[in-house]
Amino acid sequence: GAVVSQHPSRVICKSGTSVKIECRSLDFQATTMFWYRQFPKKSLMLMATSNEGSKATYEQGVEKDKFLINHASLTLSTLTVTSAHPEDSSFYICSALGTGVFNNQPQHFGDGTRLSIL
Amino acid sequence: SQKIEQNSEALNIQEGKTATLTCNYTNYSPAYLQWYRQDPGRGPVFLLLIRENEKEKRKERLKVTFDTTLKQSLFHITASQPADSATYLCALGGMDSSYKLIFGSGTRLLVRP
Numbered sequence: 001g002a003v004v005s006q007h008p009s010r011v012i013c014k015s016g017t018s019v020k021i022e023c024r025s026l027d028f029q030a031t032t033m034f035w036y037r038q039f040p041k042k043s044l045m046l047m048a049t050s051n052e053g054s055k056a057t058y059e060q061g062v063e064k065d066k067f068l069i070n071h072a073s074l075t076l077s078t079l080t081v082t083s084a085h086p087e088d089s090s091f092y093i094c095s096a097l098g099t100g101v102f103n104n105q106p107q108h109f110g111d112g113t114r115l116s117i118l
Numbered sequence: 119s120q121k122i123e124q125n126s127e128a129l130n131i132q133e134g135k136t137a138t139l140t141c142n143y144t145n146y147s148p149a150y151l152q153w154y155r156q157d158p159g160r161g162p163v164f165l166l167l168i169r170e171n172e173k174e175k176r177k178e179r180l181k182v183t184f185d186t187t188l189k190q191s192l193f194h195i196t197a198s199q200p201a202d203s204a205t206y207l208c209a210l211g212g213m214d215s216s217y218k219l220i221f222g223s224g225t226r227l228l229v230r231p
Contacts, residue, residue: 004161
């Protein structure tokens with residue numbers, strides 16, 4: 001149980017393109033989802049917290065107009081990287097918490113999206 | 119400043135030995151700490167959770183300790199196997215009312231056959 005699917009797994013596109021990444025909870029409902037960015041051999045850096053039906057909460061230094069997050073249902077959150085540039089190339093990972101959340105429960109992660117901007 | 123430190127160098131051990139990974143933190147007061155495993159090109163997978171009022175937790179070959187005085191957690195894998203080779207991440211949580219986790223950069227474990 002607690003499977004999170006992330007799509008696409010890899011994207012290569014030209015500079016200036018907008019890229020949408022989907023994060024789905026397949027067998028549970030996720031009130032809260034998180035979006036992370038990870039550089040090689042580095043920690044997962046939290047970008048934003050996405051709550052179903054409300055605006056995402058962005059971490060300090062993350063441009064909300066650059067990284068658009070939509071959490072329209074209890075099973076789907078999307079991250080759109082708008083007008084992507086080479087410096088946006090990275091590994092993006094989502095995670096989800098089930099409904100009836102309680103503190104200290106684990107996060108369930110997708111398998112990430114490798115974004116390469118040429 | 120706030121820091122979470124895990125050994126950046128890979129830990130290389132012989133199969134059958136016990137692997138011990140360290141997670142130290144500074145200027146955080148976590149209510150709990152979680153350990154995850156991450157394989158190359160994959161998302162992290164949850165392994166164990168330990169709360170601030172717990173000294174030790176076990177699950178099969180895994181053991182985690184949590185010393186809030188030393189601000190340190192140790193993660194042990196006994197009778198290690200080549201399949202245990204991966205990067206292990208510690209994560210601090212419960213520092214505010216959100217469900218956010220703050221991750222260390224991970225330690226890569228290599229278990230030689």
